[in-house]
Structures are given as structure tokens and as C-alpha cells.
Amino acid sequence: QVRMLESGGGLVQAGGSLNLSCTASERPKDKWYAVGWFRQAPGKEREGVACIAGSGGSIVYADSVKGRFRVTRDNLKSTAYLQMNNLKPEDTAMYFCATKAGLLGQCVDREFGYWGQGTQVTVSS
Numbered sequence: 001q002v003r004m005l006e007s008g009g010g011l012v013q014a015g016g017s018l019n020l021s022c023t024a025s026e027r028p029k030d031k032w033y034a035v036g037w038f039r040q041a042p043g044k045e046r047e048g049v050a051c052i053a054g055s056g057g058s059i060v061y062a063d064s065v066k067g068r069f070r071v072t073r074d075n076l077k078s079t080a081y082l083q084m085n086n087l088k089p090e091d092t093a094m095y096f097c098a099t100k101a102g103l104l105g106q107c108v109d110r111e112f113g114y115w116g117q118g119t120q121v122t123v124s125s
Contacts (some may be wrong), residue, residue, distance in 0.1 A: 002026055002114045004097040015057075018121060020082040022097030024114075026077065034104035035073060035080040036112050039093035049095070049105035050065030050082060060107040064090075085090055085124045094118040 008020040022035065032054030040046040050071040051060045059071060063124060068087075073080040098112035105111050 002029075002099070004099060004114055004116035005096065006097045006116040007094060009086075009121045010112050011122045011124065013124050014088055016087050016113045016123070017083070017085045018087065019048065020084065020095060020097075020119060020121075021071040022080040022082075023118060025076045026101070030101040032103075033099045034112075036098045036100070036107055036109075037071060037080075038096045038098060038109055038112075040090075040096070044093075046096070046109050048107040048109065050103055053104035054102075058104050060104070062107075065077050084121070087089040087121075089123045089125050091121060093121060095121050 002023040004023050005023050009110045012018055021080040034053050036051040039049050049065055050069055052071045054075055056073055068085050069085050070083045097116045099114045100112045
């Protein structure tokens with residue numbers, strides 16, 4: 001079963017930056033697949049952060065991260081990235097990468113079938 005592997009999380013002060021990476025454990029069976037980044041803080045529901053279509057031509061961001069985060073992908077490397085700038089304490093959460101076959105629909109967790117283990121992002125005041 002395909003699983004995503006996240007890396008790049010850590011502890012950073014407010015205003016700092018982190019770059020998360022997401023790679024597939026094996027070559028996906030589908031030629032095209034969308035990638036989503038989600039996060040979950042303790043006691044809160046998991047929420048969509050950013051999603052990108054297989055072609056990279058369609059991108060969706062949560063309102064809370066627009067202008068600060070940027071999602072990209074390199075299909076030749078089967079890798080997606082989440083560049084996080086001007087981090088805020090409220091960005092603190094476990095960040096997950098997930099994929100779905102075909103076109104990008106809604107940027108919601110129920111649309112995505114393959115998930116990573118998560119990488120912790122902690123932003124101090």
C-alpha cells in the first residue's frame with residue numbers, strides 16, 4: 001500500500017519558516033494524483049491547509065495560510081513540498097501529507113486515501 005512520508009517539521013519561533021517535504025513510499029499506480037496537506041492540533045479537528053492537482057495547475061489554500069504558505073510539487077521526484085513562511089503560534093499542529101487519484105476536488109480529508117505518519121510543527125511565541 002502506498003504511504004506518504006513527511007519530513008521537515010520542527011520547532012521554530014514566530015515569524016520563522018519551515019519547508020515540509022512529502023514523498024511516496026512506492027511509485028503510485030495512477031499517472032496523475034492530487035496531493036493535500038492537512039494539520040491537526042490536540043483537541044481539534046483535522047483541517048485542510050493546501051491542496052494541489054497532479055498537474056500543479058490547480059491549487060487551494062486555507063484562508064488562514066494564504067500569502068504565507070506555498071505548496072509545490074516535482075512529479076519527476078514524486079515529491080510535494082509545503083513552504084511555510086511567517087509562522088504563527090496558531091500554526092502549531094501535526095502536519096500530514098495525503099494523496100488521491102485523479103483530479104483534485106475539494107481540499108478535504110475525506111477525498112484523500114493515502115496518508116503519511118505526520119510531522120510535528122511547533123511555533124513558539
